[in-house]
Amino acid sequence: MTMTMALQQRLAAARAAAAPRVTGRVSSVVGLSVTVAGVEGSVGDLVEIGPERVPAEVVSIDGDRLACLPLGPLTGIGADSPVRGTGGPLTIAVGEALRGRVLDGLGRPMDGGPALFGLDRVGVENDAPGALARGRVQQPLSLGVRALDTLVPCGRGQRVGIFAGSGVGKSSLMSMITRGTDAEISVIGLVGERGREVREFIENDLGPEGLARSVVVIATSDQPPLVRLRAGFVATRIAEYFRDGGADVLLLMDSLTRTAMAQREVGLSAGEPPATRGYPPSVFALLPRLLERAGPAPVGSITGLYTVLVEGDDHNEPIADAARSILDGHITLDRRLATSGHFPSIDVLESVSRVANAVTTREQRGDATALRRMLAAHRDVRELIEIGAYVAGTNPDADRARRLWTPINDFLRQDMDDVTPAPRAWTMLSAVLAGG
Ligand SMILES: Nc1ncnc2c1ncn2[C@@H]1O[C@H](COP(=O)(O)OP(=O)(O)OP(=O)(O)O)[C@@H](O)[C@H]1O
Ligand SMILES: [Mg+2]
Numbered sequence: 001m002t003m004t005m006a007l008q009q010r011l012a013a014a015r016a017a018a019a020p021r022v023t024g025r026v027s028s029v030v031g032l033s034v035t036v037a038g039v040e041g042s043v044g045d046l047v048e049i050g051p052e053r054v055p056a057e058v059v060s061i062d063g064d065r066l067a068c069l070p071l072g073p074l075t076g077i078g079a080d081s082p083v084r085g086t087g088g089p090l091t092i093a094v095g096e097a098l099r100g101r102v103l104d105g106l107g108r109p110m111d112g113g114p115a116l117f118g119l120d121r122v123g124v125e126n127d128a129p130g131a132l133a134r135g136r137v138q139q140p141l142s143l144g145v146r147a148l149d150t151l152v153p154c155g156r157g158q159r160v161g162i163f164a165g166s167g168v169g170k171s172s173l174m175s176m177i178t179r180g181t182d183a184e185i186s187v188i189g190l191v192g193e194r195g196r197e198v199r200e201f202i203e204n205d206l207g208p209e210g211l212a213r214s215v216v217v218i219a220t221s222d223q224p225p226l227v228r229l230r231a232g233f234v235a236t237r238i239a240e241y242f243r244d245g246g247a248d249v250l251l252l253m254d255s256l257t258r259t260a261m262a263q264r265e266v267g268l269s270a271g272e273p274p275a276t277r278g279y280p281p282s283v284f285a286l287l288p289r290l291l292e293r294a295g296p297a298p299v300g301s302i303t304g305l306y307t308v309l310v311e312g313d314d315h316n317e318p319i320a321d322a323a324r325s326i327l328d329g330h331i332t333l334d335r336r337l338a339t340s341g342h343f344p345s346i347d348v349l350e351s352v353s354r355v356a357n358a359v360t361t362r363e364q365r366g367d368a369t370a371l372r373r374m375l376a377a378h379r380d381v382r383e384l385i386e387i388g389a390y391v392a393g394t395n396p397d398a399d400r401a402r403r404l405w406t407p408i409n410d411f412l413r414q415d416m417d418d419v420t421p422a423p424r425a426w427t428m429l430s431a432v433l434a435g436g
Pocket of ligand 1: 171172338414
């Protein structure tokens with residue numbers, strides 16, 4: 001007994017000797033930024049402030065002063081509050097035990113379930129698979145949404161953006177996908193969403209079955225910006241853990257825009273200059289750093305679906321623009337479809353999967369092209385049809401679309417709780433086309 005105690009004491013002494021200088025003081029608090037003196041640390045390291053040990057992250061260094069952004073509420077922290085260095089960056093627990101769990105933006109359980117004891121801890125930053133070590137996107141991943149699986153097919157390891165204005169149906173489409181996909185596990189990052197929606201999402205949309213094969217990471221809009229920012233990395237790191245075990249993981253992030261907005265707040269607090277529409281340069285460095293981590297790897301894959309809010313339905317908004325250039329496909333949702341009650345509100349003609357050819361057969365492509373041609377022809381003559389000026393026979397594709405308009409829309413529309421596996425969707429599409 002004494003032996004163990006002596007050993008423990010020696011171990012504690014050794015740990016203390018090896019750790020960096022740990023105690024310092026708060027010297028000033030301006031806005032969100034806490035300046036600390038007397039603690040050694042590098043950018044990205046975690047410190048703990050005050051008696052409540054509020055975690056904060058070092059974001060910039062000036063001489064022996066560290067500027068830190070808090071990962072918790074700053075109440076009760078003032079000049080001279082003690083600060084403890086932890087000697088390293090934020091880590092999270094990863095393991096099979098994460099399946100079915102709901103975590104906060106720092107990877108801690110928030111579902112009242114058991115603590116995550118005995119799991120490995122890993123840093124949230126990680127390297128993306130090397131360009132040449134990456135596999136190619138060749139296997140389809142069924143999402144359970146007919147319009148997507150046939151017309152905007154998704155491959156294992158693909159990264160796709162869901163672009164839409166507010167309230168057009170991004171989150172609803174995401175919840176359809178979490179229930180409909182055949183991915184072994186989904187990691188869902190809810191960043192900057194309203195608290196009310198989160199509960200609805202977990203209890204109604206995901207349900208116990210969906211949750212059992214998911215891990216949910218949540219940082220609602222009331223969380224400090226750094227927690228919202230980290231949530232995206234935590235979700236990505238957890239997806240990487242399951243991928244490294246050989247799984248084809250589906251990573252859903254709602255929303256990428258709010259993650260970028262969190263980086264904007266962090267960057268501005270750290271003294272960066274605002275550039276494009278108030279976004280500092282670090283925002284544009286963040287996007288590839290985060291998005292490149294999804295993709296096919298030598299073992300397993302991460303298929304990434306990221307919602308992108310296009311403000312004022314302006315599709316050239318800088319975040320949407322930057323995301324589009326990195327991603328391998330985009331799904332565009334259309335407000336007019338949503339207001340007319342056409343859900344999911346996917347604008348098929350404005351949605352593209354850059355891997356469609358690699359993940360479909362020749363027959364499937366033929367059917368998809370036939371439907372796309374009809375939709376395009378119908379769009380071209382729609383105004384003429386509406387004013388009664390269209391003369392039948394002018395455009396054969398448009399005529400065919402008009403004959404098949406009801407079955408086409410029955411195919412494209414899908415109730416929230418209706419899951420159609422991809423093979424069934426292809427059969428349904430052939431049946432629609434056979435009708436005329
Ligand atoms: N498949 C659907 N069936 C019926 N109604 C739907 C469907 N999808 C979306 N809606 C309607 O559209 C509304 C907005 O959808 P949703 O919350 O998914 O949009 P959003 O783009 O995520 O919005 P925000 O930008 O506010 O996050 C929902 O409240 C719902 O009424
Ligand atoms: Mg939403």
